[in-house]
Amino acid sequence: MQDRLQLYPKQDSTPPQPTADARPGYADLQQAAEWFAVLRADDAAETDRSRWRQWLDADERHRAAWSRVEAVNAEFGVMPQVVGHRVLARNGQHRRKAIKTLAWLAAGVTVAGSVGSSREVRGYFAALTAQYRTEVGETRRQQLADGSLLWLNTASAADADYSDVLRRIALHRGEIMIQTAHDKRDPARPLVVDVPAGRMQALGTRFLVRLEERATVLTVLEGKVMISPSGKAAPLMLPAGSRVRFDADAMGTPAPADESMAAWSRNLLMPDGIRLDDFLAELGRYRRGHLGCAPEVAALPLVGVYPINDTDRVLAALEASLPVKVRRILPWWVTVEAKDPLPGKPG
Template sequence: MQDNLQFHRPSENLPPLQPGEAQPSFSDLQQAAEWFAVLRDEDAGEAARRRWRQWLEEDGGHRAAWQRVETVNAEFGVMPEALTHRVLSQSGLRRRKAIKTLAWLATGVTVAGGLGSSREVRDYVAALNAQYRTGVGQTSRQQLADGSILWLNTASAADAEFSDVLRRVVLHRGEIMIQTAHDNRQPARPLVVDVAAGRMQALGTRFLVRLEDNDTMLTVLEGRVMVTPSGKGTPQLVEAGSRVRFDEDRVEAPAPSDESMAAWSRQLLMPDGMRLDEFIAELGRYRRGYLGCAPEVASLRLVGVYPLNDIDRILNTLEATLPVKVRRILPWWVTVEAAAPDRHPE
């Protein structure tokens, strides 16, 4: 039986979610994953499917949760990483044709909920064709033509375009860190990082740029960076030890930053009083599938150093040191929940 349960997609029998309709709770998501596990079993009968359909029709949050589970499953069934690797290993005309094919497949993911607009599809294809790329759980260190160092975090993609007047890095997806080098050209060429929301110009610096759902996060560790939004926002100079969020129309007030935010470049996570739900969300960037945190344990705080080369070991450590348990409903659907009342870490 195929993992992707296309034969009973709820969209075939239920009205689509309406704007403002209930969003799935953690409990909704757990129930949806459990139903997915039941229905993928070859022994699941019509009675089980009727109960599933009844559950699905009860609440908009149930339908939204089911769509989320299907979307996560589609990451494994629609665009397998091996296919992407084979496409990108081509060269010349064959590579360009193959990328067009992946672009067509990407529009299919849009239907499944993975991509939401033509702009996102364009960004997705640009990332596939980028000069520098990393997969989920991978990081990379690159030396650019001027001697600057570019680090890429998990699932990231960027291009470097150097001309006679400008040193330009374009971030398409994920997160990068740049350690700028002195430009030997006279006059010296500015080094900039471009994202859809605007441009960042380095002023002798080391800094991180991270694309998030609706914003871009800039973290300056050394030197200064000038942020210029691409819309109506006012340019802002960001000093070392600060981070800002910005979009096309505004730059938020700076917040403090520190070296722990660059720990991923050494394959580490270093929470210092971080909430458990925030830590789990960050950890989830380094593995495929869904990694969730129950509301009952979300506010627990973490400190320490966690190597990113073994996510399961990190989860086991959480079980051993916090009053939590790790629940694996499916290989790609894992949650951190409250431990039984009589269980306490040693």
């Protein structure tokens, strides 16, 4: 990245990389963001760069935090190298069309700041060319050919492929909700959703499917859904009012689900006693950049109805209703911290 290269002398143009198991804490991430802001300032001095280098070399967690900050910054101006090379090699109209999609793809930059495995690359390209897509902060409702309804959550991508024998939806990224319609074909074609971890067959249902980094989450609100994992995990029939997390080789324990989990389809989030840090993690999906939560306020319970189409308004509402303040170190690095002092604690 350009910012990184400018900070090092030519003989040492790349900072040491953290190991895979280095996990930065909240304080490490805050310090990294503050250093990024200092070094990006017009009046940054060589002494600032020297002190930053001492901080960076002092702990692997510092290097991991710096990598995280650089990755977030990459969403705002640096394309993944492997994808960018292929896109920029195109000519004419196809090249212009491809470049327009890069802003959407930037939301998928990994914590390391680049696209990793070949499977990830295939997934990104499938998302780029998907029939139905949304950008960060956008939701979409789509009626399918059989009358079924498809909702896409923020930064999501899916394809619908209907044949004479099957109604197939492939989820490449993000989250969808489906309200199935009765198929007018005779015999009726099954409706399935395919993800890397397996296939889900709808049985007169309304349900949500969400792709996480290492698992798929299925939430059934009406009817039931049969899960057929692609690996060693046993199939499971999930009834209404349940959700489960699974991957190809392991099936989690079903947990209760309710209508609040589909509130995003109405551009709302409806926390009911959940922790503040969990709520902010969900809210962060609807905005670019980093949205963090200080440990001392992480467990504050939250109840309410919040619009996802204006996340800054939600943050202002949190400041007005909770003993917290919103701190913006950089335009794209925002954290929610305790007001000083917290009620019941010494100043």
